[in-house]
Amino acid sequence: MTSGDGILPDDIEALKALVLAREAALQERDGDLEQLRDTVSTLQKNLSDRTLEIEHLKLWIAKLQRMQFGRKSEKIDRQIEQLELRLEDLQTDDGTAAVESPRSRRAEGSKSTGRKPLPDHLPRQDIVHQPVEEACPQCGGALADLGEDVAEQLEYVPGHWRVIRHRRPKKACTCCDCIVQAAAPSRPIDRGMPGPGLLAHILVAKFCDHLPLYRQSIIYARDGVELSRSTLADWVGQCSALVRPLVETIRQYVMSAKKIHTDDTPVPVLEPGNGKTKTGRIWTYVRDDRPSGSNEAPAAWFAYSPNRSGEHPQAHLLGFKGTLQADAFAGYDAIYESGAVREAGC
Incomplete structure (x- = not known):
């Protein structure tokens, strides 16, 4: 294959052909591996869908059993709660897999999700995204309005704090020095700092959402509002006395x-x-x-x-x-x- 001057041209061509054949074999193997990965991903997705369907059916069976045997069946209620949690875990895993597998996510994107429209009563904020081109990028001509694409995104704005200042100006008579001033507005707690909206929020969070006062104190501290657990407990106690006439009326x-x-x-x-x-x-x-x-x-x-x-x-x-x-x-x-x-x- 060689001579005194080195590798012969025929040998170089043979080596090139060998390298090309090797690359073609590698590409074919990579294609087979990619196809195998897609197949595995599809099978995993089908298995996940089947598991979700099974859990949905179990949940419906438990709810139908509660309807048949009475709403006070504590055993069935606990079973429903466990199934709800299990279903949430499976749906969470499914969402994670969709993010980690962009190809399967794109394939699913072509299907209709049956998503409900966003509620009409929610306020809308329009953000207009103008194109960067001020003239036609092809001929330089003026651009005219043709229409627009509108896509809605659901966003959450956390509740904000505010301080309400009750200002009561004093006025004095220039003749007899009589001073007049508006009466101070009533408060839910006498001489207390919290407003009625804040007290209602604390009570709903504690008794309806089962959020203990010490956790509420930590949450409020993240917003820079220092409210100790003992302070919140004192407010809850005073609200209890405040709503006692309403409880008696009920x-x-x-x-x-x-x-x-x-x-x-x-x-x-x-x-x-x-x-x-x-x-x-x-x-x-x-x-x-x-x-x-x-x-x-x-x-x-x-x-x-x-x-x-x-x-x-x-x-x-x-x-x-x-x-x-x-x-x-x-x-x-x-x-x-x-x-x-x-x-x-x-």
């Missing part, structure tokens, strides 16, 4: 009905000192005659007790006359003895 309205539905729910309650919990009870009394064609507003009154002793519902229903729909708890038996309350089994 109780009287519920107890004035001719038919009441009641049940009790166990709740874990912290025992001060030892860090353990005990079981308390939330008693619920509901007035709702809409299924019977009534136009009266429905209402519910809640009462707490540290245990399930029968003296608690007996005290709650003292003075009630009508039909009581409840379970077979023995604590209700004394209520039916006078005959003023009729029993309706649930």
Whole structure:
């Protein structure tokens, strides 16, 4: 293959042909590997879709079972909660895989997602993106309006703080030095700093969203507003006293009905000192005659007790006359003895 002057031209051509053949084989192998990756990605996506479908069906079955056997089935409710969490995890993993696999994401983008339009009541902010070209890039002619493409994006603007300053100017008479001034506006908490909107937000976060006060304190501190847990607890206590007349009005309205539905729910309650919990009870009394064609507003009154002793519902229903729909708890038996309350089994 060689001579005294080096490699011969024929040998160079043979080497070139060998290199080209090698590159073609590598490209063919890379193409096979890429096709294999696409196949694996497609199979994984199909498996994920099938798993999501199975979890959806399980969730629907559990909800149908609750509809059939009653909404108070705690076992089914816990099963539904677990399925909801499992479904969220699977959907989260599916979203992560879509970001990590741009090719499968593009393939899915061609399909209709069935996404609902954004609510009409939300305010709109228009941001106009003008083209950078001020004249035609091909001929230099003037550009005229042809239309526009509009794409909506849902955004969230975090709630903001503000300080309301109540200014009360003083005025004095130039003749007799009499001073006049507007009366100070009333506040939810006497001489207190919080406004009604802030107090409502704290109460909803604590009792509806189950956000403890110490966590709220940390969240507010990130915005530069220092509100200690003890301060928030004091506000909650004063609000409790403030809304007590409203709670009593609701109780009287519920107890004035001719038919009441009641049940009790166990709740874990912290025992001060030892860090353990005990079981308390939330008693619920509901007035709702809409299924019977009534136009009266429905209402519910809640009462707490540290245990399930029968003296608690007996005290709650003292003075009630009508039909009581409840379970077979023995604590209700004394209520039916006078005959003023009729029993309706649930």
